[in-house]
Amino acid sequence: MGTKNTELSCGNCALSRICLPANLSARETRILAGAVERGRELCTGARLIRAGTRMDALYVVRSGSAKSCGVLKDGEEYVRAFNLPGEVAGLEGFANGHHTSDLVALEPLRYCRISIGRLERMMETLPGLRREMLRLLGQSLEDTQRMRIEVSMVDARGRLASFLVDLSRRLERRNLSPTHFRLSMSRRDIARHLGLTLETVSRALGAFRRAGWVEVKARHIKLLRPDMLSGISFQNGGSRALL
Amino acid sequence: MGTKNTELSCGNCALSRICLPANLSARETRILAGAVERGRELCTGARLIRAGTRMDALYVVRSGSAKSCGVLKDGEEYVRAFNLPGEVAGLEGFANGHHTSDLVALEPLRYCRISIGRLERMMETLPGLRREMLRLLGQSLEDTQRMRIEVSMVDARGRLASFLVDLSRRLERRNLSPTHFRLSMSRRDIARHLGLTLETVSRALGAFRRAGWVEVKARHIKLLRPDMLSGISFQNGGSRALL
DNA sequence: GGCCTCGATTGATCCGGCTCAAATTCCAGC
């Protein structure tokens, strides 16, 4: 075997356990992989998706991270989600075939692209892919609904704790340290995502630091007491958590 | 033609322009109709879906209305959505095959039921149905994401205005009066849905009344200045609206 | 290394919506 086939394909991609092919058979993964185009590396701040444009493809983060965001009429920015490697972005475009948010690289970003046309054609013959697309959309819907409840019922610290715990878990699934990581997004982005101001995020983080639950050095975070954070978070232990 | 075929089927249902078959061909609608079971009438407070149970069907409201809701660990209730005739409930169950919220009748309710197994089998051969399911999930996701932004960026009045304007539009699509209607949900339900307290909802409604924008008599609402409500709402005119 | 700019922290004050409490209205059942 020469050097020819060391190219990344879904089958031998390190993310395959996390990414779209996670629940597909080897055969379906192979077929899907044939429709996946790998994009060149984008630099920080680049826009991979632009709100208002036709949704002609699904994008998956391959390395780096991104935020799905936009701007209100009055100029205020909002952040719908952060995307880590293996996460699919832009699903809400299925609503009417147009994107409603930008997708912006938070650090140098590599990505995969799957044309919607080819995806729909593959769904005709691949039942596993059909099921996976429904699962993916259902999961996004569930996550967003849960988040909506959280924003309206949980206080600033609880929301920041949830955010850190959720991020920690997602990093862990990617074989990165769940307790020692670097935030690729600014305090401002975190605030916009959680429905807070950056000052409040900073203060909450300060409170966690003073409590000895985290170590904070700029964007470098060390979780010293993830159990305590879980305890006040929504997704997990806290008294306001979903049953 | 005897009385035999006056039975409701999707093809001759008054809701067909709004409901799942809205974008299906006549042929696909006919096939889908064959898989639709019509449930008997449920009375107010009945639970059509129970959180934690297996998702074995999709439910569509045929008449009446429902709320999708649940209870947090500490006993607080939350309300994810209200469902009007023609609206599909329980889509988030696609995430892992289990429901995560209850669906409770707000008034006497009739509904249709479509088994997930049959739906998946039909999706194999009906491309329009495949596309429609993706559209439906995408739309739910978009709506929920928008709502999440709204809860975190818009004040109480703005949120209540959005709620009224949205309800008004949904009623209008059903050929009901967009300006004169009865709320099937309590102030408490509205509050839980908008992330407010019932007192705040009541006060905001009072403010609209004093401003001459609405007439309120218990649950009967008359919108006198829907334009003004739109003006401060999120979905539409307000300065904080999405572009 | 040193400067410069942007991001983050910290402080002081203010306000919208929550909480607790009471009065009022609505509606179901006689």
Added chain:
DNA sequence: GCTGGAATTTGAGCCGGATCAATCGAGGCC
């Protein structure tokens, strides 16, 4: 129509997070 209980409205006071403002720190560039 009357009545009891629940839903709604209204009021008073408080508090968490927003706002405004100043300082501090970090990373990029020369």
